Amino acid sequence: MTLSTGELGTAGPEVSRLGLGCMGMSAFYTGSGTDDAGSTATIHRAIDLGVTLFDTAEMYGPYTNETLLGTALAGRRDRVVIATKFGTILHRGDGSRGIDGSAENVRLSVEGSLSRLGTDYIDLSYQHRMDPGTPIEETIGALSELVAEGKIRHIGLSEAAPDTIRRAHAVHPIAALQTEYSLWSRDPERAILPLVRELGIGFVAYSPLGRGFLTGTIRSVDTLDEDDFRRSNPRFAGENLQANIRIVEQVDAVAAELGAKPGQVALAWLLAQGDDVFPIPGTKRVGYLEENVAAADLELSAAQVAALDAVAAPVGDRYADMTPVDR
Numbered sequence: 001m002t003l004s005t006g007e008l009g010t011a012g013p014e015v016s017r018l019g020l021g022c023m024g025m026s027a028f029y030t031g032s033g034t035d036d037a038g039s040t041a042t043i044h045r046a047i048d049l050g051v052t053l054f055d056t057a058e059m060y061g062p063y064t065n066e067t068l069l070g071t072a073l074a075g076r077r078d079r080v081v082i083a084t085k086f087g088t089i090l091h092r093g094d095g096s097r098g099i100d101g102s103a104e105n106v107r108l109s110v111e112g113s114l115s116r117l118g119t120d121y122i123d124l125s126y127q128h129r130m131d132p133g134t135p136i137e138e139t140i141g142a143l144s145e146l147v148a149e150g151k152i153r154h155i156g157l158s159e160a161a162p163d164t165i166r167r168a169h170a171v172h173p174i175a176a177l178q179t180e181y182s183l184w185s186r187d188p189e190r191a192i193l194p195l196v197r198e199l200g201i202g203f204v205a206y207s208p209l210g211r212g213f214l215t216g217t218i219r220s221v222d223t224l225d226e227d228d229f230r231r232s233n234p235r236f237a238g239e240n241l242q243a244n245i246r247i248v249e250q251v252d253a254v255a256a257e258l259g260a261k262p263g264q265v266a267l268a269w270l271l272a273q274g275d276d277v278f279p280i281p282g283t284k285r286v287g288y289l290e291e292n293v294a295a296a297d298l299e300l301s302a303a304q305v306a307a308l309d310a311v312a313a314p315v316g317d318r319y320a321d322m323t324p325v326d327r
Contacts, residue, residue: 019053
């Protein structure tokens with residue numbers, strides 16, 4: 001296995017082309033929060049394989065994922081880039097979930113993340129969702145103060161609209177934009193990818209395996225825990241799920257040609273979209289991690305890339321409520 005690195009935008013750090021999304025270790029998916037020892041082993045193995053970008057958020061748990069990651073990285077901090085996200089918990093109120101990009105909430109969030117991660121700086125701090133009640137200039141201004149104080153090193157945005165990205169970047173250089181991107185979530189290709197390339201912002205693709213769907217292992221939600229997020233996701237619902245299986249079948253056809261796994265093909269396709277695209281597949285298991293990292297060595301032919309490019313769009317929205325994204 002060889003894992004190359006790249007600059008995360010013109011203002012960001014150098015990171016591995018494939019990162020590790022840590023959310024599923026602690027929240028939202030079947031089995032989350034049940035095997036911290038296995039998750040820790042996965043984090044350690046990732047470092048051994050050359051993974052340097054680790055993605056978490058205060059909302060994952062909430063809070064428990066940051067604590068897990070921070071504990072796992074003890075003694076290894078100087079070998080990794082930690083990215084975490086804020087803005088979906090109301091620290092000025094009762095600590096419940098809600099969008100808050102105010103300067104006060106920014107500082108409270110970052111201070112909490114630093115404590116849970118057991119570090120004195122965050123490499124990349126993302127605003128998780130944009131707050132329509134707070135000008136983006138205020139949020140980025142507060143983050144830039146934390147950069148000056150050395151508490152964060154780089155600023156990122158997640159699921160932001162083009163105009164918001166431009167306005168934010170005018171206040172302080174944005175290192176990375178994180179948005180869902182995969183063979184079944186290609187919306188960023190219309191406006192977001194061209195914009196971040198124009199501005200020199202790195203693109204971090206979350207859910208690059210379509211929330212596990214592109215691995216070909218999910219054919220029914222009956223195999224998922226009752227509280228698994230995907231049970232309420234429109235793309236996994238009833239007839240939508242059955243219609244979307246055709247996507248996996250097309251990916252699987254390419255995988256069969258290469259003697260690879262469908263998930264590896266999906267990741268290889270994303271990596272082929274440009275050196276400025278950094279997928280962060282998530283897993284809590286060492287075996288799946290090793291499969292994902294091996295995708296970096298998978299070479300797709302021009303014909304195979306074209307076949308994957310032609311995969312039809314999925315049926316159903318990315319979320320049951322799409323209002324918090326692209327704003």
